[in-house]
Amino acid sequence: MLIQQRVSDTELNVTRQEQAELERLILEHDRIAQRFTRPRQMIYLFVRRAGNQGVGAYVLLEALKTYSPNARPATVYRALDYLLRLGLVVKIDSQSKFFARSPHSSQRLCLFMVCSGCGSVHEFIDPFCEKKIEDSVLGAGRVIDKKAIEISVLCEMCHPVAGQRTP
Template structure:
């Protein structure tokens, strides 16, 4: 069974293939599929075993190691991020893979939104550097109440 890919998704895959072939890394078909599954999950994210089941639809012999290797590749390239508080993977916004991003995680509904701010990025990098440390991850989770959950939460108080 072949995965249906939209024109926009195909254009994004072609851009990524060109970009990563240039740095001698192979953006293989399983990696492409896992990337699309994560991207399609949107701000709800997706867990590794859900990804495995989706991959098995197209490749019945897929194993957990295939998914974890693909995720490791996508994480190293900054194309996806793991939100630890949810144990789920989220696609990064195009062209933000090398930027420091704040991920606002709603503590009620679990939705995740990526936020880029050059001032915050510079401030955090300066603070980390002043402490004699190096920034290990370019993703920071912040627990929030999203716009949709604020009224429900306020009404419960």
């Protein structure tokens, strides 16, 4: 009996793994007085299912309208704002798309490798880089506002020799 408005298994073909993750998130965020409402759950699932290709806000709106015909852009943007504040998703500005963050990285400073060829995005955590960047920012008297750094790369598919090392 987590919440009455949870996304039903049959409504979105939610897998057991997705349902377990949603229930964990509901419990975690309800404890801090934030409601993981049905639209927020649905938007989260849509973003997570987009994988490393990400998804734009208007594509999310169209997907949401399939289940809630009266959905408006504000509904999507409020849900995305909530998910961004909690660190569950990240917006990759260079693509104007949203990507789900790894469950263990939601509050960490992450590097996002964005392929300039195919547009795929891969999250990367490097504790050394994270510490160095945080120390540099704090040393300059600043505070990190967004814990996502975009790096333009060519993935193995777009630049096959990238995976080969020269002697």
